[in-house]
Amino acid sequence: MxxxxxxxxxxxxxxxxxxxxxxxxxxxxxxxxxxxxxxxxxxxxxxxxxxxxxxxxxxxxxxxxxxxxxxxxxxxDSVKVPRDRATIMVAIDVSLSMMARDVPPSRLDAAKSAAKKFIDELPARFNVGVVAFAGSANLIAAPSADRDAATTSIDQLVLAKRTAIGEAVFTSLQAVRSFDAQASQNPPPAHIVLLSDGDNTTGRTVQEAIDASRAAHVPVSTIAFGTPYGTVDIEGETTSVSVNKETLRALADSTEGKAYEAADSEQLRDVYANIGTSLGFRTEHRDxxxxxxxxxxxxxxxxxxxxxxxxxxxx
Structure with missing residues (x-):
């Protein structure tokens, strides 16, 4: 109380x-x-x-x-109230490091499966959009209540070079501002859920993304996905691709989101389930x-x- x-x-x-x-x-x-x-x-x-x-x-x-x-x-008393016009942006890393097989069958395949399950189990009143990011960030499913469109876009993800975490946040924020006719003046309550296994290597910085998220009052929850033992073969060379947890935690903590870690498919599903539960409601104080x-x-x-x-x- x-x-x-x-x-x-x-x-x-x-x-x-x-x-x-x-x-x-x-x-x-x-x-x-x-x-x-x-x-x-x-x-x-x-x-x-x-x-x-x-x-x-x-x-x-x-x-x-x-x-x-x-x-x-x-x-x-604190009471949980369903969010209206709520928009969830799911941002998924598709950089080459996501083809590592330390999480079977691969980081990307496990991430795709967990993200689709997360979207399917969100409350029907939620609008969901999907952003894929590597060297740049692209909105592959605009925010809507169409779950099939969102999950189909995830099935079509392909890998590319570099990792633009900052750009993923900016693209997600732009999608929220373009959600409907009133979104530019009265944006819906929104939350970005960003999954990655690496550091920001191109595009706008994570600090710029933090500043933009704070200005828009949109928290970013992050999922550091993978183990310290991941490797990928690029052009005949084996490269270690351990997870950069610090960058993702800084992004979450600075935007009032939550930082999660997942080292396998089961943990990732649990993380998404936890996020879905926390995003379903907002807390209000009633006299x-x-x-x-x-x-x-x-x-x-x-x-x-x-x-x-x-x-x-x-x-």
Whole structure:
């Protein structure tokens, strides 16, 4: 639980003062009773002492005041609300390093399979677009609710040289801004999910991509895919293609996305499933002050009832 007006909680500091005043007044009552010199007559005037009952109404009253003060600070619960017009951009690395077979049958084939499953399991209200990037980035499926178009575009991915992570982010952001007629002025809530196994080797820098994403308020979640033992044969030479996790983590952390790592197909499917769950809703804070006001009212009625029943007066 959180408070929408937490500065009002300072009023709770008055409660110990009220309790202290009450205790002092009760002690003075006892002092005045002792000063009544004729104790036998006192027992006849007040034959029955209220004892603990006289504190019940005061306790209930203090609880009521506490609840009202908490309600005045506007307590709020966190609730998950489905996103409207939400757009998910799936960016997939198709650089030559993705043909490494440390993840069978290859990094690219495993990535394609997991990405298609991820898209198929997204809520139907989501719009999905696909970007492929190597030396440049290309929008191969514009954001839409057409799942078949998105998965078909993934089936047609082909490998190319170099890795342009920054360009992939810029292309994804442009697709979001072009989503519909109102997207340029009122872009839909969006999230970029970028899978890669390498570093940015061409195009605009990752820092430029971070700045653009932050300006557009579009987080980028990254998946570092592959193992440290991947190799590829290019023009007769075997080249090591280990995963550059640091670059991808910096991109995610700096845009309020999440950085994931996956070393095999099963881990990659789990990562996509995790992302899909987190993207399905947004968290909002809903005011629940009425709940505390209602409970406070019940305690107030209880205090009044106890006082009337035992002392024939309101507290």
């Amino acid at each position: 959180t408070f929408l007006s937490p500065e009002r909680l300072w009023l709770l500091g008055l409660l110990p003062l009220l309790a202290t005043v009450y205790v002092i007044l009760q002690m003075r009552r006892g002092h005045y009773a002792v000063r009544f010199t004729n104790l036998a007559l006192l027992s006849q005037v007040a034959p029955k002492r209220p004892g603990w009952r006289r504190h019940v109404a005061a306790t209930l009253f203090l609880i009521m005041i506490t609840l009202m003060m908490v309600g005045f600070a506007r307590p709020a 629940v002050a009425a709940r505390y006001t209602g409970i406070a009212l019940l305690f107030g009625l209880a205090a009044a009832g106890a006082s009337l029943a035992w002392f024939s007066r309101l507290p």
